[in-house]
Amino acid sequence: MKALFHKYKPHYRDNLKLATPVMISQLGHTLVQTSDSIIVGHFAGTVSLAAVSLVNSIFIIPMIIGLGIAYGLTPLIAQKNGRKDYAECGRLLANSLAINIVCGIILFAGLFFGSVYVLNHLHQSPQVIEQAKPFLLLLGLSVIPLLLFSTFKQFAEGLGFTRQAMVISIIGNLLNICLGITFVKGLFGITPMGIKGVGYSTLIDRCLMAVVMAVYVFKSPKFKGYLKGFAVKSLDRLRCREILKIGTPIALQYTFELSAFSGAAIIIGSISLVQQAAHQVAINLASITYMISSGIAAAATIKTGNYFGVRNHQELRISAISSYHIVFIFMCCTAIIFSFGNYLLPWIYTSDENVIFFAAQLLIIAAIFQIFDGAQVVGLGILRGMGDVNIPTIITFLAYWIIGLPVGYVLGIYLNWGVRGVWYGLLLGLAVSAGLMFFRFQHISRKHQLKI
Numbered sequence: 001m002k003a004l005f006h007k008y009k010p011h012y013r014d015n016l017k018l019a020t021p022v023m024i025s026q027l028g029h030t031l032v033q034t035s036d037s038i039i040v041g042h043f044a045g046t047v048s049l050a051a052v053s054l055v056n057s058i059f060i061i062p063m064i065i066g067l068g069i070a071y072g073l074t075p076l077i078a079q080k081n082g083r084k085d086y087a088e089c090g091r092l093l094a095n096s097l098a099i100n101i102v103c104g105i106i107l108f109a110g111l112f113f114g115s116v117y118v119l120n121h122l123h124q125s126p127q128v129i130e131q132a133k134p135f136l137l138l139l140g141l142s143v144i145p146l147l148l149f150s151t152f153k154q155f156a157e158g159l160g161f162t163r164q165a166m167v168i169s170i171i172g173n174l175l176n177i178c179l180g181i182t183f184v185k186g187l188f189g190i191t192p193m194g195i196k197g198v199g200y201s202t203l204i205d206r207c208l209m210a211v212v213m214a215v216y217v218f219k220s221p222k223f224k225g226y227l228k229g230f231a232v233k234s235l236d237r238l239r240c241r242e243i244l245k246i247g248t249p250i251a252l253q254y255t256f257e258l259s260a261f262s263g264a265a266i267i268i269g270s271i272s273l274v275q276q277a278a279h280q281v282a283i284n285l286a287s288i289t290y291m292i293s294s295g296i297a298a299a300a301t302i303k304t305g306n307y308f309g310v311r312n313h314q315e316l317r318i319s320a321i322s323s324y325h326i327v328f329i330f331m332c333c334t335a336i337i338f339s340f341g342n343y344l345l346p347w348i349y350t351s352d353e354n355v356i357f358f359a360a361q362l363l364i365i366a367a368i369f370q371i372f373d374g375a376q377v378v379g380l381g382i383l384r385g386m387g388d389v390n391i392p393t394i395i396t397f398l399a400y401w402i403i404g405l406p407v408g409y410v411l412g413i414y415l416n417w418g419v420r421g422v423w424y425g426l427l428l429g430l431a432v433s434a435g436l437m438f439f440r441f442q443h444i445s446r447k448h449q450l451k452i
Contacts, residue, residue, distance in 0.1 A: 011322035015299050019326070021162035023295025024169065049350060050269070050277045051131040051195055057265035058118060059139045062107040064254040066143055070100050070150040072247020074298070075305045075384050077158025082309030090229030093155045095239040099247075100151045104144035111140030128273065131195045138199030145203075145210035152213040158302060159226065164216050168209050176205040249389035253380060253396045260400035260429060264408055264422045271412065275419040278358030281349045282423075286366045286373070289334040293374040296327050297381030304385025313448045320382045320441060324375065331374035338367040358419055365423045372430040379437025388444055395436045404429020 073096040080088045153165040182190060183197025193200065217223055261283060269276040300323040307316035338345070342363035346356040376399075383392050408425020411417045417424070 007318065011303075011319045012326065015296070015303060015319065015323055015326060018160065018162060018302060019296045019299035021166035022157060022298045023292045024166040049280060049355075050273050051128045051135065052198075052280060054128055054265065054269060054276070055132045055136045055139060056280070057262035059111070059136060059143075060262055061255060061259050062111055062140070063143055063146065064258050065251045066100065066103050066107055066147045067150055068251025068254045069103055069244065069247035070096065070147055070154050071250050071384075072096075072243050072245075073151065073154045074158040075246060075301055075387065076243065077155060078302045078305030078385065079309035079387075081159055082306040086225050087229035089155070089159065089226040090231075091234040091239060092243065093151070093227070094230045094232070094234040095236070096155070096243050097148075097151050098235055099240055099243060100147040101144075104147040107143050108140050111143075112137060128269075128276075135195050135199045138196065138203055142203040142206045145206040148210040149206065149213045152210075152217045156213075156217060156223075157298060158305075159223075160302065161222060162299075164220075165213065168212050168216075172205050172209040175208070176201050179204060246384070246387065246389055249393040250384060252393045253389070256393070256396040256400050257433075260405045261426065263405050264426055267409055267412060267422055268419050271418055274352070274354045275358050277350070277352070277355045278346075278362060279419055279422075281346050281355065281359040282362035282366055284349070285338070285345055285363065286370065289331065289370055290373055290377065293327050293331065293377050294381075296323055296330070296374075297377045299323070300378055300381040301385040304382050308386050311448075313445060316386075316448075317445050320445065323378050323382065324438075327374040327378045328371065331370040335367040335370045338363045338370065342367075361420055362423055365420065365427060369423075369427040369430045372427070372434040375434035376430060376437050379434065379441055382441050383437065383444070386444060386448075388440070391440060392437060395433060395440070399433035399436065400426075400429045403432055 073092060076092055077089050080086075080092065149168075156162070156165060179201035180198045182188060183193045183200055184195070185197075186193070218227070265276065265279055265283070268279045300320060303319045303323075304316055307313070307319060342360040343356065345363060346359040349359075350356065380392055380396075383389065404425050404427075406425070407428055408422040411421030411424050412419065413421075415421060
């Protein structure tokens with residue numbers, strides 16, 4: 001064990017140093033929803049909390065499509081940086097920025113014109129639908145600045161500069177909480193806005209974060225050498241295709257996974273309003289730990305991309321396996337917290353005892369699927385760094401839509417297990433995904449080693 005630890009120790013240190021700011025930054029996406037849920041749960045009531053759950057379940061799909069396409073920039077930047085092709089990094093940034101602006105506008109247009117139709121055909125409580133409509137439109141508008149922020153964030157992180165996005169995310173979330181409480185409650189003479197208040201606070205927060213991140217990249221001397229290739233004339237079809245070749249499968253991977261969770265929320269909403277609110281509480285807590293694991297995965301993508309770029313496959317394997325070790329230890333710790341705090345943690349969101357009762361049951365299940373969730377997202381990150389995105393996309397579709405969600409529907413609806421049955425299906429999907437991702441990594445990495 002001592003020899004094994006010394007073998008991986010340098011990579012534990014390097015990966016954690018790179019991952020920690022990314023983890024905090026990644027938490028920003030979830031903490032926006034967390035703060036929205038807490039504010040609404042305590043100040044607007046259970047119906048509003050169920051509306052937040054429904055809207056987040058719908059909005060997460062276009063949001064993650066956009067973020068997935070933006071994430072396609074990071075492995076390319078990491079590989080070009082590993083080969084010291086600095087000017088090409090700036091050219092890739094210009095093309096990614098153009099792609100994400102267009103993508104943001106299309107996603108908002110889809111939400112704007114399709115939200116009313118979608119909400120009216122989900123068989124949800126009329127009270128929930130009434131509050132959900134204006135909130136969904138405000139969140140939809142915020143996707144444009146969110147993708148602008150993500151473009152510059154992924155560029156900086158691909159080069160190993162991770163702290164600034166972390167700082168901006170922390171400040172942004174504090175601002176979102178302050179504005180959310182102010183707007184929802186109607187402080188300082190402002191008319192109380194209810195659930196629309198957290199929509200406005202999220203929109204303002206994301207606009208400011210996009211501006212600050214862009215200014216940081218363009219003004220910091222760290223990036224001058226990389227931005228020499230950044231120009232309108234750098235826009236071309238081949239680079240856009242290169243980014244989309246990686247970004248589109250990543251978007252599909254996230255879409256297949258998170259849309260399964262969104263589908264689960266809609267299924268649960270057809271069971272009962274209280275169980276839907278409990279699902280929102282439990283899934284939000286699980287999302288916090290997922291985003292930390294996603295930060296570890298992002299660091300794994302960067303390190304894997306660097307090693308893959310210089311064809312050092314031996315170090316790539318050691319670095320990748322150390323990321324698996326890190327996420328496994330972290331998720332075991334969060335599983336213990338969820339298990340022993342399953343009745344205490346839901347009080348952060350609501351004082352409704354019925355909601356707390358169901359949420360406590362779900363956190364026991366979440367304690368188990370934390371480990372599989374962490375393993376599968378790190379596996380995805382490692383494979384992205386190696387440029388392997390197509391087979392993992394098929395794996396995510398198989399795990400969540402062919403296995404996880406159908407099993408959850410049968411257990412939850414047909415066998416009448418309720419919300420717990422739906423979550424058992426999600427647990428199975430995560431386990432299948434984690435196992436197949438690990439076997440895929442082993443196959444690809446060993447094949448590259450044999451070529452040396």
